[in-house]
Amino acid sequence: MIILAATPIGNLGDVTRRLVTALETATVIAAEDTRTTQRLLAALGIDNRPQLIALHDHNEKQRAAELVRRAASEDVLLLSDAGMPTVSDPGYGVVAEAAAQGVTVTALPGPSAVLTALAVAGLPTDRFTFEGFPPRKSGDRRRMLSSLAAEPRTMVFFEGPSRVADTLADMAAAFGGDRRAAVCRELTKLHEEVVRGPLDDLVAWAEPGTRGEIVLVVEGAAASALPFPDAVARVQELVSGGMRLKDAAGEVSAHTGHSSRELYQAALAAKS
Structure with a gap:
């Protein structure tokens, strides 16, 4: 079968017992970055030396069929660098191919940057939508955000630190500067930080620059009182x-x- 395994998003103490067992017994691991997986094995003190196969955005289409063929006769453990595979990370193509070929897919649940940020943001959690990374180009990003201006659910985005200020400014323009949001930085790590406030305030906070892994959580649009x-x-x-x-x-x-x-x-x- 294909086994999707969630890895820590920062704090190594979040590793699950099931993941440790899977890493200790795996014979084949498909990994977003094999070096990251090697470091994880070393950090956990695991002596197992499985075959490591690189699986990333640039080769997943070619590798998916090969991995599924192997999974028909042996377990293939699939890891991303952090969090759950397939969620803004490689793995979807392999799962789709496995489903088409009738090969079993299961998951070892664990850390998720999306759910962690949603939980600590202080915004409604009953309904939400994950939007991944906004487009890098300004025009494309603005069009994407404009299409979400009326979205009533809480929205969760990933973003790189170098683009946070620009993306928050585009969000303020698309959603209104008074829309509530939270910047969740370095989740579960030593310097974890959650900054909450209206988008205009967050733009001012981000302008001097920031570092680390970023998750943005934005309040959904209120029901319009204006006909x-x-x-x-x-x-x-x-x-x-x-x-x-x-x-x-x-x-x-x-x-x-x-x-x-x-x-x-x-x-x-x-x-x-």
Whole structure:
């Protein structure tokens, strides 16, 4: 079978007994970075020397069929560098191929940066959506965030430290600067830090620069108290004041929860 195993996201003390047993007995390990896996084995004092097969974003399509073939006759342990494989990490292609070939897939639960950040952020946890890494390019990122302006569920994002300030600024523009959020940094590590506040405040906090692994948790949009026709009228007012239609639709969307696309189209139709 294919065995997906969650590894610590920072603190080695979070390793599970099941993971230790699996590492001690594995004959084949598919790993996002084989060097990271070797360091994990050494840190845990495990003498087992399984065959290590690199599985990353650049080779997963080629490796998936090979690993599934092996898993038909022996267990293949699949690890990412931290947390649960397949969640913004390699593994999905292997699981999909295994499902198609009728090969069993199981998981050894463990640490998750997504759930850890959600738990400590202080924002609603009853419904949430994981959005992974926002696009690196500014224009693509803004379009992606704009499409989420009316999302009512709490949103969880991964981000690199060098882009946190820019991403928070784009979130403030798309969602409104008063939208609550949390920056969760270095979770479970010695310098763990959770900074909570409105997006405008978090932008100011991030501007000097930050380090470490980052998870962003953002409050979902509140149900709009403004009827859609009134929201369209507000867009028209902003356009009359000199704002571009697209920008006006985005701003009203961020404050009302109505779709920016629908506001744009309605205001455009009203002009013709």
